[in-house]
Amino acid sequence: MRLPLPAAAPAAALAREWLLRNDRGDVAAGTVSGAQVRLRHIALTATSPYGRPAPCLLRLDARAGSGHHVFDLTWRPADPRAAGPVRAALESFTREPWPTWRQLAGETRIEKQLVLLHDQAALLVVWRHLDGPRIRLAVTPALALDGDAPATPPDAERRIVAQAIPGRVRFTLDDAPRLTLWHDGAFLPARSWRPARDGDADAAAALAPPVRGEVPGFVEATLGPGEALHLVLATDEHLLRHLAERGRLGTPPPRTLAACVGVLLDAERGRIDAAARAAWDAADATARSAWAARHRDEPAPPRGLAPGDARVARFARALDEHAARPTRLADPLLGAGGAAALRAVRGLVALRRHDAARDVLMALGQLARDGLVPSGFSGDGAPRYESPEPSLWLVLAAELFARRTGELEFVERALVPVLAQVFERFRAGTRLGVRVRDDGLLASGDGEARTDLNALWYSAQAAMGQLTRAIGQREDGAFHIAWAREHQVRVNEALWDEALGAPYVALTAGGPVRGLEPSLLLAASLSPPVLEPARARLLVDAIDRGLMTDGGPREAPDAPLLRADWMGHYLTAALRAHGRSAAAQADAVERLARLEAMADQYGAGWVPDAFELGGDAALDAGSPQAAGDPVSLAGNAELLRFWVEELDHAGESTPAIA
Numbered sequence: 309m310r311l312p313l314p315a316a317a318p319a320a321a322l323a324r325e326w327l328l329r330n331d332r333g334d335v336a337a338g339t340v341s342g343a344q345v346r347l348r349h350i351a352l353t354a355t356s357p358y359g360r361p362a363p364c365l366l367r368l369d370a371r372a373g374s375g376h377h378v379f380d381l382t383w384r385p386a387d388p389r390a391a392g393p394v395r396a397a398l399e400s401f402t403r404e405p406w407p408t409w410r411q412l413a414g415e416t417r418i419e420k421q422l423v424l425l426h427d428q429a430a431l432l433v434v435w436r437h438l439d440g441p442r443i444r445l446a447v448t449p450a451l452a453l454d455g456d457a458p459a460t461p462p463d464a465e466r467r468i469v470a471q472a473i474p475g476r477v478r479f480t481l482d483d484a485p486r487l488t489l490w491h492d493g494a495f496l497p498a499r500s501w502r503p504a505r506d507g508d509a510d511a512a513a514a515l516a517p518p519v520r521g522e523v524p525g526f527v528e529a530t531l532g533p534g535e536a537l538h539l540v541l542a543t544d545e546h547l548l549r550h551l552a553e554r555g556r557l558g559t560p561p562p563r564t565l566a567a568c569v570g571v572l573l574d575a576e577r578g579r580i581d582a583a584a585r586a587a588w589d590a591a592d593a594t595a596r597s598a599w600a601a602r603h604r605d606e607p608a609p610p611r612g613l614a615p616g617d618a619r620v621a622r623f624a625r626a627l628d629e630h631a632a633r634p635t636r637l638a639d640p641l642l643g644a645g646g647a648a649a650l651r652a653v654r655g656l657v658a659l660r661r662h663d664a665a666r667d668v669l670m671a672l673g674q675l676a677r678d679g680l681v682p683s684g685f686s687g688d689g690a691p692r693y694e695s696p697e698p699s700l701w702l703v704l705a706a707e708l709f710a711r712r713t714g715e716l717e718f719v720e721r722a723l724v725p726v727l728a729q730v731f732e733r734f735r736a737g738t739r740l741g742v743r744v745r746d747d748g749l750l751a752s753g754d755g756e757a758r759t760d761l762n763a764l765w766y767s768a769q770a771a772m773g774q775l776t777r778a779i780g781q782r783e784d785g786a787f788h789i790a791w792a793r794e795h796q797v798r799v800n801e802a803l804w805d806e807a808l809g810a811p812y813v814a815l816t817a818g819g820p821v822r823g824l825e826p827s828l829l830l831a832a833s834l835s836p837p838v839l840e841p842a843r844a845r846l847l848v849d850a851i852d853r854g855l856m857t858d859g860g861p862r863e864a865p866d867a868p869l870l871r872a873d874w875m876g877h878y879l880t881a882a883l884r885a886h887g888r889s890a891a892a893q894a895d896a897v898e899r900l901a902r903l904e905a906m907a908d909q910y911g912a913g914w915v916p917d918a919f920e921l922g923g924d925a926a927l928d929a930g931s932p933q934a935a936g937d938p939v940s941l942a943g944n945a946e947l948l949r950f951w952v953e954e955l956d957h958a959g960e961s962t963p964a965i966a
Contacts, residue, residue, distance in 0.1 A: 323509075323933045325349075325912040326407040328424040333634035335361065336424045336431055337912070340401045340409070342369070342382025345509035347516055348938070351449075354429035354543050355634045363452040364487050365541055366504040366521035368433065370420075372396065372413040373444040379413035381420070385506050403913045404618075405580045416440030423576055428551075430542035432569055437531040445537055446528045450502040450521030451479060451487060470497055470524040475565065478545055479524060490540040490548065492565045493529030509933060538569045583628070584621035588613065590660040591620045591952045598953040602888070613957050619900075623948035624659055626914045627652065630941045631664070636689040639671050644941040645684045646672055646698035653705040655945025657712050658952045665709055666718070672702055673726045679733025680740070696742045696752050699730045700764040704834070707771035710778060720779045727772060731788075734765075748798040749815065759803050759811040760827035766795050766838040767830075799831075799838050810850040811839070824854045826861040826874035832881035845885040851878065858902040859910075859919040859932060868921040869935065875903055875915070876946025880954055893955055900947070906932065914939040915947060 327348075328336040333355040337348045344350075344367060352365035370381040371393060378393040396411040396418070409420040417438040424431055435445055451468055468486060471478040476490045489495070504519035529537040544550060548568055552561040556575065562568050595612025613620065630652075633640045641649045641664070649668050656665040675682050675691050681698040682691035706727060710719040734750065737743035741753045749757035750765040773788030803811045805822055811831055812820040829851065831837060832844035839847060855861035859870035861878055879896045886892035907915050910932045917936025 323910040327912040329629050329632050330424050330426045331632050333632050334429045344505045345507045346513050352431045359634045366450045366452050369448045371446050374414050374441050377414050405577055416443045433539040436536040442532045444530050446526050448526040450523050468522050468524050485545045488545040491527045492538050493527045495527050497525040538565050587620050587624035594658050595952045619951050623944050626939050626944035629939050639667050646682045647701050648942040650701035650705045651942040652945040655948040658949045662713050673723050676726045678738045679730045700768040703727050703768040704771050707775040716779050756814050756816045758814040760830045762799050763830040763838045767834040770836050796838050809846040826871045829877040829881050833877040848882045848885040859906045870919040872915050873917050873940040873943030876950045879950050912938045915943045
């Protein structure tokens, strides 16, 4: 639950975020307004040699002055003792290809761009004067005192030392380099402290100890139309020299910081554009194949997606964001949990990233014990076995991988023995109380038979039947198909709530549990679905009435948590339940657009795990905020799969989405 800020700010100034992560796992994050209200809101967090996040630059504040008027370019709490600077008006903000602000400070329009180099713990920041009177710009960095933890209150014995060198400033702590700042303005030493957070937007920030950053000085420049101030902040004190030696700055290297930054920005834009093109090429081929499978009697379309489809690029970058996270695990995707990583395989396959999908399957398959696949991992990388769902997701992901890639020999040798153990142990009974009950339903815990678990069990049996047939084990395949059909009958007989028009949540020793939960969608969204077509449509209608919002289905009726990570399953179930009609497809596209609008307004631009509806007067009476992971691995992967494989894009003339 969110806690109020010490100084009230508009909800839009707190909820709308930006987030950058590079290939090393370094992170830069904050709100569009500049208010820092979450633990992750740190201007630059580098990955330490031990794989831990090490905050370097806590914040980067800026002010612009014109005549006697001063404007804050980043949000700061007002000082009740004096009239502070006026906040510059935000005219626009975009996240692509990187965070870019346009602000109006009086009559002067200023643009700010912020880029994190893909392979260096280096932040590039450019303030450009677009039009209007000349201004004085002052930029104030607040540095973390310690590398492995945020800065603590002032320590008289340990202070950051600023060594000014022409064109750059070297910051050291205990004679060890902490950060180097290159600039084309004037550095003025000053000694002060700034709070790293302006308030608490969630319980995690409220419970964390206060954090303060040391301000060793500020950079000042006077800018006129077309002029710019360039800053480069990096942990490598010889960054520009090293980049020049590798040919990254051209031959010969530029002689000004502005030209160096321009070369680096062009290279970063080129990388982003190339990755987007590669993602589109792969997704387009998958979309054409999916379309042809649904329209077997029609000629294959020349393309499957609109040229330059921006949704594909956005969802693909969300998967890349997870793949870059530092972790002790063999595969960073596993950090999101076993079920989430296996759900992500569906998105990886849609992008034809078969190597990444294979790595996830291999890593989790090798860790299976007693038929159970790890549901998550502890801080030291030890697997945890707390749920049966990942085992069934492994079956579905392995069958999909084998069918799409044709790597039957690999799957037969590396995965089929593990999958066979899943079915053997689940039927006989294994840890967590997982067993098949006398009535044929799969149970866990104290004998509870949940609909979502049984939907997975049915689809996994059908998938295992198809997989074993494909590798030549026809008798085993026939058994699995027969068991799946028998189980489908039992689910529709025992778990259907006729009065509600949806399955029961579960059957327990005390009787059926009625209600609606997002996980019930598995009964209609998986392939094949366990529910009969008419009942699948009734379930979708019940979810529509009782749970659906623009931010995803509620966790329960009237619950404040909107589970955005289940939106891909809802859209798939709804589209199939309504026969893939043109109206159903148009409705799905509209719902996806509304979800993206929420992610843009209340999150970091990617679909988060969830949105939370609060009741905090300090936050404009409860505007939504992103909750959980700001970039949901499973949620973005499932939406990518839906967008590429479920919709009929062929022949559409819709332009690329901005």
